[in-house]
Amino acid sequence: MIVTTQKPLDEVLDFISPYTNILIAGCDGCTQPPRGLREAKTLSQLLELGGKLRNKTFVFKTTTVAKQCDNCLAASILKPQIDGVEAVLSLACGIGVQTLAEIFPELPVFPTQNTHFMGAEEREAAILEVRCDGCGDCLLAVTGGICPVARCSKGLLNGACGGSKEGKCELDPERDCAWNLIYERLKKVGKLELLKEFRPPRDYQLSGWRVTT
């Protein structure tokens, strides 16, 4: 899932202050926590109140899309609702916001979220942890299914750095050392020899490439 947090209300109010008729578009896709229709309506109510404090009246329409990152789907749902709209607020991750900006090149499209990372749920602790940075050259086959790019504080491809203490990262004692996890996992599956393989530096050009799906 993609982890987002709500931007401060004042920041969003600043975005929309020049406009009156605003479409707030939720996304039912992979953002966590959910950012769908219910959250769009809640945000519209909060912004209405915030607007009153600034002597400004907004007119909001609220809607949602199954996946804002699907250009065709988002266009088919949102285009019929865009009449009279002066600006769009997106509750999606940064990808959804950019998709809407492409669909509506003539309209300002603003994010309501800060997008942090792609994470997985640690159910026991009810927290979300970063698990993938979208590096474009997945190493999980040789690192025991544990991502060093996203989970090692230094993003080391040839760890460990030597600073780990009792299985925790030297930069954050709350965090497991990714390379310690990789070692333990490779040991368990009888693949410790993989640690002897040198992994060359990342090719940063692979991150963020356009790909054919």
Ligand code: SF4
């Ligand atoms: S190695 Fe790259 S693609 Fe694979 S999980 Fe880590 S960041 Fe994501």
Ligand code: SF4
């Ligand atoms: S202690 Fe482990 S997780 Fe932390 S920077 Fe070093 S190798 Fe990476």
